Amino acid sequence: MWRYEEQTVWSKNEMKWVKHYNSENEILLVGEGDFSFGLSLATAFGSATNIVATSLDSYDDLIKKYNGAATNLLILHSYGAQLLHGVDATKMQFHPYLQNRKFDRIIYNFPHAGFIGLENDPQVIEIHRNLVRGFLKNASCMLRFNGEVHVTHKTTTPFDSWNIEELGTQSSLQLLECVKFNIQDYPGYNNKRGDGKRSDEPFPLRKCNTFKFVLSSNLHHQNPLQDQEITSQTTNARQVMNPVFQIFREYFDHARLTYGITDEYLLSNVRNMLAIGFERCKAEDGVDPLNDYINHLKEIQYMSKLRIANLRNSLLEVDQRYAL
Ligand SMILES: C[S@@+](CC[C@H](N)C(=O)[O-])C[C@H]1O[C@@H](n2cnc3c(N)ncnc32)[C@H](O)[C@@H]1O
Structure with a gap:
């Protein structure tokens, strides 16, 4: 009779889920604000050893910008998360700790290049679009064969004119589905403006969706x-x-x-x-x-x-x- 050591067995029973994400997924979080989204997942999973959470801001800037950042980072660290700062979403595939790594889920909630003008100004929209385009291009090179890239974004005007789906297509990514985003699904998550004097304040969510992309070749x-x-x-x-x-x-x-x-x-x-x-x-x-x-x-x-x-x-x- 065969006996396998308990820890070598892939135990489905222990897998924990939060909405689209489970504790077995290797997850890369991009453009984090106060790291409360990462912490929300880690708390639900009871572990963050499969989570790499990143910010564009340096550690020092995060502490200055967000009241909760220091504590959130400390707890995430104790859960075993890998925390990286100064990670540019548009170049992340070349980051020394990220190159050659592949993920099951790559998530960027509310990408935004900062408050640089009116949100309906076509030039401002193009700057935001360039950020998302660069992120998707990089993410598409860092996905496992069956992985997904998730972008959560407002779908009201003028944000709908970013045309997230088209940006995916430009990086060989195809929209798998677009689902309504409910912040209540992620207890403890605080969405942040992330730029300017009011960085630590939330922004009104109203209607927003999670755009889920897969590599186009997978859908084919x-x-x-x-x-x-x-x-x-x-x-x-x-x-x-x-x-x-x-x-x-x-x-x-x-x-x-x-x-x-x-x-x-x-x-x-x-x-x-x-x-x-x-x-x-x-x-x-x-x-x-x-x-x-x-x-x-x-x-x-x-x-x-x-x-x-x-x-x-x-x-x-x-x-x-x-x-x-
Ligand atoms: C609207 S805030 C959202 C923050 C966070 N994801 C949340 O949901 O609370 C936009 C975030 O994008 C980040 N960001 C802007 N440009 C970036 C870039 N090139 N690479 C990575 N993050 C970037 C900002 O630092 C900021 O944290």
Whole structure:
């Protein structure tokens, strides 16, 4: 009879949820104000070891701006969060502690470039849009294959003219859904103006939504037939263009031999990785394709670990059933 050590088993029972987020997600928080959103998640999860919470402000500026920041940061730290300051959302993929890291959820609540003019001034709107565009572009490179980028934003005029969905499309992100945002879902969260003399004050929320994005290539892959077609195109192109592709191919063949050709979940995951790598290399002139592939290999390794954990769980269930 098999016995697996308790801590090696992926326990679904212990997973805690807050609205769209769970305690197993690796979460990156961007553009935090007084860090009360991060603390709200950490308190509900009872841990923040999977949370990286960041601000553009330095630590010293945060303390000056927000009354609650020092305490919030202290508690978040005690929950095990990684706290980073001086993180620019439009360059974050190159931050020394963030490069090569991938997340399940990347969240920016109420992006805003500061009070630089009237909110309905087209030039001001463009500055805000550039911030969101830069954030989404960076976030799209830091997502796990099945990850999501969430932007919470006001949907009243003139904020609706930021056209968040279009900004996502420009970074190979596709809108998965757009859901109403209720601050009550996050006890302890205080939304902050974040700029000027009244930084620590809240702003009226009125109507606002959470825009959830996924990598466009993932949505394309929900139809297995379409999946097959894209993969074969991608496969041919990459085979010709880069010998590193062979690593994926071997992995793919090995996975198919091990788990069988009918395992559509497994096959589509590997295909997604191929397609994402291909899209990235095509889109990013400046990026070293080899480095990009290495990051994808790390993701594939992550998926392998996930599968092993699931297999262990299944075996444990069988074990327990026969033990009765
Ligand atoms: C309206 S406040 C929202 C703050 C916080 N997310 C909240 O919900 O309370 C906008 C935030 O965006 C941050 N911000 C502005 N430009 C940024 C950038 N380039 N990178 C990261 N954060 C930025 C500001 O420092 C400020 O904290």
